[in-house]
Structure formats: structure tokens, C-alpha cells
Amino acid sequence: MPNNSEEFAPDFRERALIREKYPDEADYLAAVERMKAGEPLGYVLGEWYFYGLTFLLNRDCLIPRPETEHLVEYLIGNLPKNAFFLDLCTGSGCIAISVLKHRPDCTALAADLSEGALKAAKKNAAQNGVSERITFVRADILNEIVLPGDPDAVASNPPYIRKDIIPTLSEQVRREPVLALDGGEDGLIFYRRRAVDYLPKMQKGALLAAGIGYDQGDAMRALGCDAVYQDYSGNDRVAVFKK
DSSP states (O other): OOSSOGGGOOOHHHHHHHHHHOOSHHHHHHHHHHHHTTOOHHHHHTEEEETTEEEEOOTTSOOOOGGGHHHHHHHHHHSOTTOEEEEESOTTSHHHHHHHHHOTTOEEEEEESOHHHHHHHHHHHHHTTOGGGEEEEEOOTTTSOOOOSOOSEEEEOOOOBOTTTGGGSOHHHHTSOGGGTBOOSSSOHHHHHIIIIIGGGSOTTOEEEEEOOTTOHHHHHHTTOSEEEEOTTSOEEEEEEEO
């Protein structure tokens, strides 16, 4: 593992963010060294920016990706009025909280296996003013079904990286929690769980929307999804199943 290496030296933009967060010179230099040693910028800052909002982070949370904003956009535009939805594998809570912030008529339940991630998500809900419209539960999504009431939608950005690919990822990505990366042998284990165990139990007209890897559209169609939406570069980003 590199130590004080220039391989991960922050660029000008990253240094500006670090300087803003750590105005004291000693703290700033220490934060720069953390990045040089391979620590992701989101963990160095202790927060990240997603869909125009700020989210607190700890090392139990996946750092929110801009591609996941496409899932948020879909949900904001397609959830019915006064919708109640689930956010499975919520992590920092960025998906559910961003939707609730832009859809004040909606409510949500967010679930994750990690106590550390849920701790951050609860703080993020409070920081962004949606705590009264979201409930958090700890749950092992692969081994139990979280389906309270009759939700209008189930949303998720689950782990979708193939197990054998994880050791080849950059050191910075590998420093993120493996629970948030590992999608099983073919990267699809969580999607099968949703399509097989959730969709049949949901009310008629409900939808299941998931963030997916850039090359997973065909796999989602094979699982029976109704639509795959792409980002502005033509990469697969969101799969939607309808009841």
C-alpha cells in the first residue's frame, strides 16, 4: 500500500475542498497526506455532495456516485402522489433523502445491514430536514424481506460488482465497505432477490427501481424488467420493474 505517495495526490479542485474543510494549516496538510496514502476524498472530508445536497459520511457508507442521481430523478418524476416507498441498502440515505427533499408529499422506509451506515443516514435525514418522513431499520436484505404495508415503490442502489472484480478495483474504491460493493458471483444477487421476492408481493401498479452497472442492462432484461434507462453517455443506469 502506498504511503505518502504522489500516486493519490489531490488535484487543485480536491485541494480546494480540503482547504475549505480544514482551514488550519496543520489539519489541511494532514488531510492531504491521508489522500496521498489512498484514502478517498469523501472520507477525508467526512461528507459528500449528491443531488444538490450535502451528506455526512463515515467509513461504513459507500460514497455517493453521480450516476445514482439518475435513479433519484426517475423516482422524483414517477412516484405517485403521496407515495410511500422503500429504499433498500440505503447506505448514507442519499437516495431516499434526496427524493423526500424534492417530493414533500412522500414518505419512506430505509433499510441497511450496517449499523454504522444507518447512523450516518439518520444524521443526514435530520440535516436535510426530512426526519419526520423517513423511518430507518436494520435488516439483512438477502435473508429477510422488508415489505411493510403496501409501498408504492421499492428503490435500491445495491452492491452490483462481481466478487472476482473487487480485487482489481482501485485502492481508493477498495477502501469503501465491501458490503456496499459485493454483488455476488455475477453481480446480480440483490437484483434477483428484488425481482423474485419483492415484486410479486407488491400491490398492483407498484414499481421497483434499481441503480445498475453501466453494462447490466441486458441482465436486467433477462430478469424481466420493463425498462432500462441510460445516462447522457448512453450507459445503463436504472432498471425498472412494474407490477
